[in-house]
Amino acid sequence: MLKFLAKRLSATVVVLVLVSVSVFMIFSFLPIDPARLTCGKGCSAPVIEANRHRLGLDVPVQVQYGRFVKGFFAGRTYGEGGARLSCPAPAFGYSFNRHECVTQLLKEAFPVTFSLAIGAFIIWILMGVSLGIVAARRQGKWQDKSATAFVLVGISLPTFVSGILILIFALKLGLINPIDMGRWVSPFTDPVAWFKNFMLPWITLALIFAATYTRFTRANVIETSSEDYIRTARAKGLSEGVILRKHTLRAALAPIITIAGLDFAGLLGGAIITEQVYNLPGLGRLSLRSVLIDYDLPTILATTLLAATFYVVANLVVDILYAYIDPRVRVG
Amino acid sequence: MKPFLEVKNLSVTFPTEDGLVKASNDISFSVARGETLAVVGESGSGKSVTSLAVMGLHNRKSAIISGQAILNLPTGPVDTISASPDVVRKLRGKSMAMIFQDPMSALHPYYTIGDQISEAWKLYNEGSRADGIKRAVEMLDLVGIPAADKRVKEFPHQFSGGMRQRVMIAMALVNNPSLLIADEPTTALDVTVQSQILQLLRQMQKEFNMAVILITHDLGVVAEVADRACVMYAGKIVEQSNINEIYYKPDHPYTMGLLNSIPRLDQMEGRRLQAIPGQPPSLISLPAGCAFRARCTYSKLVPNNRCATEVPELNEKFANHFSRCHLSEAQLTQARASLEVHS
Numbered sequence: 001m002l003k004f005l006a007k008r009l010s011a012t013v014v015v016l017v018l019v020s021v022s023v024f025m026i027f028s029f030l031p032i033d034p035a036r037l038t039c040g041k042g043c044s045a046p047v048i049e050a051n052r053h054r055l056g057l058d059v060p061v062q063v064q065y066g067r068f069v070k071g072f073f074a075g076r077t078y079g080e081g082g083a084r085l086s087c088p089a090p091a092f093g094y095s096f097n098r099h100e101c102v103t104q105l106l107k108e109a110f111p112v113t114f115s116l117a118i119g120a121f122i123i124w125i126l127m128g129v130s131l132g133i134v135a136a137r138r139q140g141k142w143q144d145k146s147a148t149a150f151v152l153v154g155i156s157l158p159t160f161v162s163g164i165l166i167l168i169f170a171l172k173l174g175l176i177n178p179i180d181m182g183r184w185v186s187p188f189t190d191p192v193a194w195f196k197n198f199m200l201p202w203i204t205l206a207l208i209f210a211a212t213y214t215r216f217t218r219a220n221v222i223e224t225s226s227e228d229y230i231r232t233a234r235a236k237g238l239s240e241g242v243i244l245r246k247h248t249l250r251a252a253l254a255p256i257i258t259i260a261g262l263d264f265a266g267l268l269g270g271a272i273i274t275e276q277v278y279n280l281p282g283l284g285r286l287s288l289r290s291v292l293i294d295y296d297l298p299t300i301l302a303t304t305l306l307a308a309t310f311y312v313v314a315n316l317v318v319d320i321l322y323a324y325i326d327p328r329v330r331v332g
Numbered sequence: 333m334k335p336f337l338e339v340k341n342l343s344v345t346f347p348t349e350d351g352l353v354k355a356s357n358d359i360s361f362s363v364a365r366g367e368t369l370a371v372v373g374e375s376g377s378g379k380s381v382t383s384l385a386v387m388g389l390h391n392r393k394s395a396i397i398s399g400q401a402i403l404n405l406p407t408g409p410v411d412t413i414s415a416s417p418d419v420v421r422k423l424r425g426k427s428m429a430m431i432f433q434d435p436m437s438a439l440h441p442y443y444t445i446g447d448q449i450s451e452a453w454k455l456y457n458e459g460s461r462a463d464g465i466k467r468a469v470e471m472l473d474l475v476g477i478p479a480a481d482k483r484v485k486e487f488p489h490q491f492s493g494g495m496r497q498r499v500m501i502a503m504a505l506v507n508n509p510s511l512l513i514a515d516e517p518t519t520a521l522d523v524t525v526q527s528q529i530l531q532l533l534r535q536m537q538k539e540f541n542m543a544v545i546l547i548t549h550d551l552g553v554v555a556e557v558a559d560r561a562c563v564m565y566a567g568k569i570v571e572q573s574n575i576n577e578i579y580y581k582p583d584h585p586y587t588m589g590l591l592n593s594i595p596r597l598d599q600m601e602g603r604r605l606q607a608i609p610g611q612p613p614s615l616i617s618l619p620a621g622c623a624f625r626a627r628c629t630y631s632k633l634v635p636n637n638r639c640a641t642e643v644p645e646l647n648e649k650f651a652n653h654f655s656r657c658h659l660s661e662a663q664l665t666q667a668r669a670s671l672e673v674h675s
Contacts, residue, residue, distance in 0.1 A: 237425030
């Protein structure tokens with residue numbers, strides 16, 4: 001197990017290095033000059049050059065990358081004298097558009113994204129898995145047909161459509177106060193406000209996932225039900241309830257852990273559309289703004305790396321969990 | 333004393349889009365405790381369907397069943413066909429048990445052998461998990477699994493095919509059932525392992541004084557363990573007798589064809605194995621008359637084309653020897669003789 005973990009962890013580090021290098025490379029090839037963007041139209045060449053130096057963009061890309069890595073572990077300082085700026089480790093750089101260390105931006109955005117992801121995750125898992133089980137058990141009956149209808153609607157409606165529809169309904173019904181939208185309230189200071197703020201985004205985001213999970217669970221439960229070992233369980237004289245809970249679901253839900261882990265990790269990197277629709281200041285919106293509006297290299301690099309980290313770590317966690325559930329994939 | 337299981341006029345039909353599939357058709361047989369009945373036939377002849385219906389393991393939504401399967405329990409007879417699913421469920425594992433063809437897939441991959449056996453034991457016995465595991469070790473020991481106390485903690489994928497079938501047998505027998513249905517228990521196994529498993533089954537039958545139904549397509553297996561045999565073709569029993577007469581006095585052209593198609597060590601070299609020509613008929617549209625007629629070498633011998641028009645009855649030709657054929661006894665004797673000439 002330790003050997004397995006060490007192997008997987010080192011692979012994780014390699015992946016992250018590759019991701020950061022790729023993002024760096026892409027930016028160095030872009031026909032956009034970040035130094036030029038630091039000041040307005042009337043900017044003179046010397047000012048641009050000075051800014052380029054301050055940003056550390058006047059050195060070759062490999063040196064920039066080296067400084068980035070060093071900064072991540074040791075913290076980073078920009079400029080000299082009175083214009084000195086320093087970001088403590090782990091530093092992802094300094095966002096000159098926002099005049100803030102990127103790490104600080106991430107610290108502010110992450111709780112929003114995490115709140116959104118965790119709530120939606122709980123809703124879609126509960127809803128998708130239970131609907132899927134019911135549909136499989138009542139195959140061909142009205143329960144199954146309604147679940148199929150739900151799946152169709154859920155999968156066909158893009159988040160920006162369902163999100164806006166839900167938003168309009170909620171506003172018409174007076175369920176939410178538009179003033180409160182997008183205001184980040186920590187669940188530790190005001191849990192009720194937090195819950196109210198996130199209720200609609202959760203439902204919006206959960207809807208599409210719940211649909212996929214319903215379909216997946218239904219298919220898996222039906223397939224597992226026809227396995228030989230389920231017939232064996234029946235031949236032993238076990239009741240249908242025990243067979244479902246102990247024998248069918250254990251095998252049918254194992255693969256769901258894999259996709260659930262990866263889906264959740266994917267959302268931790270930011271749910272771009274949902275955050276945009278509900279004006280939530282999370283990582284998704286931060287990335288979107290950095291890419292579309294600000295060309296904010298350090299921020300983009302940071303959000304990309306963060307998303308990649310979540311994803312590879314989730315992969316690792318899922319693999320470990322899977323080994324725990326399925327004895328056949330256990331090592332050693 | 334009545335035999336433990338009496339199957340009477342059991343028919344299982346599956347409605348499909350193309351029509352009714354008569355998977356098993358008016359089957360009657362009985363098995364007593366201590367006796368082994370072999371049910372022989374090729375794929376699709378209705379062997380498994382019949383036994384699954386007896387166990388109540390058929391698909392209740394899609395199958396139409398008629399007839400009776402009476403278990404003569406000490407508490408009185410129960411018909412597993414007409415009894416409620418819950419009543420039948422409580423007979424499974426306790427009064428009747430079943431083992432299956434593929435031991436690779438018949439055990440749950442996520443639970444240890446010990447858990448799976450003790451789960452079966454705990455259904456009908458009071459006791460802790462430790463008691464269940466202890467009982468599992470005893471059973472594994474009994475079916476000849478070495479180091480049972482260690483292996484009880486292992487998972488199915490850590491066992492070989494033959495060992496898994498032993499585990500299946502241990503699990504089926506843990507509640508001391510009166511009837512064991514073994515559905516092709518050796519088909520998925522190596523030949524050497526096959527004979528070990530058959531020996532084990534015979535030994536267990538003695539130990540527990542069980543009625544055993546052995547479903548197989550392999551007449552070699554039948555010879556080794558069965559007392560009596562039913563030969564099935566296209567959903568019907570075509571011949572039923574004690575095992576000696578099946579081999580030495582087969583009374584149906586299909587049985588003769590089956591015997592002719594197995595290699596025998598005592599026969600002269602260079603002889604080609606005789607296959608039965610053709611295919612079994614569709615169970616949706618069975619031909620009028622005898623279902624075997626199209627493949628039967630002797631049907632022309634029967635006058636008035638009766639084989640094509642009249643379904644032969646299952647008649648008792650000799651004492652306790654039933655056969656479903658229009659041929660006269662003289663013609664059958666002749667056919668038997670030609671079988672021996674072949675050999």
